[in-house]
Amino acid sequence: MSIQFGRRQALGLAAGLATSGLAAPLVARAQAAPVKIGLVALASGPAASLGNHLRDGFQLGMRHLENKLGGRAAEVLLIDDELRPDAAVTKVRAALERDKVDAVVGVVFSNILAAIMRPVTESQTFLISTNAGPSPFAGRGCNPYFFATSYVNDQNHAVMGKAAQDAGYGRVMLLVPNYQAGRDSVAGFKSEYKGTIVDEMYTPLTQMDFSAELARIAAARPDAVFTFMPGGLGVNLVRQYRQAGLANIPFLSAFTVDEASLPAQGEAAIGFQTGTTWTPTLPNEQNARFVRDFEAQFNYVPASYAAHAYDAAMLLHSAIGKTGGNLADKAALRAAIKAADFRSVRGRFAFGANHFPVQDFWLAKVAQRPDGKFQTEHVSKVYDNVTDPFAAQCRMPAG
Template sequence: MMRFELGRRAALGLGASALAMPLVARAQAAPVKVGLVAVLTGPQASLGTHLRDGFMLGMRHLENRLGGRGAEVLVIDDELRPDAAVTKVRAAIERDRCDVIVGVVFSNILAAIMRPVTETQTFLISTNAGPSPFAGRGCNPFFFATSYVNDQNHAVMGQAAQDAGYRRVMIMTPNYQAGRDAAAGFKSRFRGEVVDEIYTPLTQLDFSAELARIAAARPDALFTFMPGGLGVNLVRQYRQAGLGNIPFLSAFTVDEAVLPAQGEAAVGFFTGTTWTPTLPNEQNARFVRDFEGQFNYVPASYAAHAYDSAFLLDSAIRRTGGNLADKGALRAAIRAADFRSVRGNFAFGANHFPVQDFWLAKVARRADGKFQTEHERKVFDNVVDPFAAECRMPAA
């Protein structure tokens, strides 16, 4: 783990009067400790890098304090290995005394650490992963998400396809749970004909056979979910196959984390999202400007959601007067979400997932040559996820 010490340390030489301070006052003088979990090794490290950099920029904008208290951030590389993530997170809580755990890109990592974190009554805030069980019957009083339920971005594209009047659509995703969830999310809103559903191996790099099937079927559009390197290869090969005249609808396939590798091939392709660099509000403009100035690349939603989580924590701890010991008061303060989001509208539902807007966005090349997603139109306004009704929030 990498340790980032933020804020001033108290002087080591403590007099008798300092030692006699009430325990609550002394606890409030100590730094708030945050364990920041992200994948920082392997082929998916770019996603974790966005997450980490977004949170650290938030801390910089907050002058390295949370709720008026100094803060210390421990960056934890989950290695995209559930066993490693559990071991490191337990150490962060038991040895390093972290007050809150934030982050997580992938749902399998979140599923692994959920119980070890929350059973200690430590708050866990996911800035990306949002598996539907945790939004429904598995909701938890010590768990919040600043992102979305996984299915929602795919549902955005199903609605967009419906609104566009497409009648025949093909679906292509990797053959694992998240891929099938993506197809289900799309179909939950699309009422036309699904011409074919193609499920590819998660390790596939050559899509020539699948692209031939798409060309032969001549659908009105393709919907796909191909994250990371899968998306890089698919987008390039889609253009090379001359299929650019068939609208390319996706989620987590073309975004700022992979656009530098996809380049011109992704321009004009669509995605469903909660956020883009172009959303017109003051908080977002500051975030994007300062992020690019500090890190020299265009942020993705992984960074934006993590940035928001820093401000969420700051608002909650400030609302409790810096007191982290009263778990009920801190939970209520987090639920209040009294901060300015880079997304504009943001509130928590009863299941601790956001009630927020969702957008149809298109990839564009900027005047400076960099690529980004740009919002086209709002598809869902202040939407509640479809699993919230199943949540019966257990008592703390």
């Protein structure tokens, strides 16, 4: 699918307006250079499916917007961060300095976001994360050029901490990758869970064999296991968990069983629980259209990575429209982004003082649909219109 509004159509529109005697400002807008968006979407390695969801969600948004943002033609430059901070910085700097992108959008993993944060924001370019949400950027590290359409990393994990607490699980084991988002997940879970943590296991971000960790779980026999293993890590863990005969120990997670991983996990994931901002089954008109058109276009069930990226396209469209297509006035564009005047697939959506969403959070579980496909389905609302716990630490610097 093309994500570029043709220059020929723009020039033709300008000529038509000029001969019809319509106002010159409209002609100037039609001839304006396209809005350029650098879309950072992981496309390499075992976690590439997450980046594919992100990319396709944003592309569907652009398709629904006829490849325009705020009335201006738009171009999207795809950037594969390779899950390597050095590669991400090099490619993003090129997009800023050579391609002159007007905004950078995307990012799956928090270590990549941390790497590109300074080069993007110090160039006074807006950075919109559609997935990664490390807690430092929600608190003291908040930035006038940074917004997130996703969440703070801790929040989805806090949902599962509350679920474990409410279920009366007295002894829980934790299993997460050893990087910022993994540590955030533990902090989020512990913020709501008051029982006994039997063990905390931290693994390399590239680990695919969990036999040693599963043996420790089998020996300890906890009341439940909480884990955060995104992408290919989650695929292997879920399969190995079932194969190890541990399915009788409740499997609580976030970003481990979702639509990016479920096609590979299949029946092994049925009934496993997750904390989330969004599911394909949330009952609102915008979400129904998004899920229907996404499946028709890409032939798979979207995950939250896609939903948050779709919302980012709609957010940019609304903001650029509010400024009349003027991207030079950074203060006006910032205010327009913060207004969040668009219809989210999540329903209610607003930005807090730290530029992170104020939104609902859900407990969901994996189910198989009548057509054989797998998806997460919302079970109950855990947090209603909640602000993340770090917003109070944010003292937004002038910019």
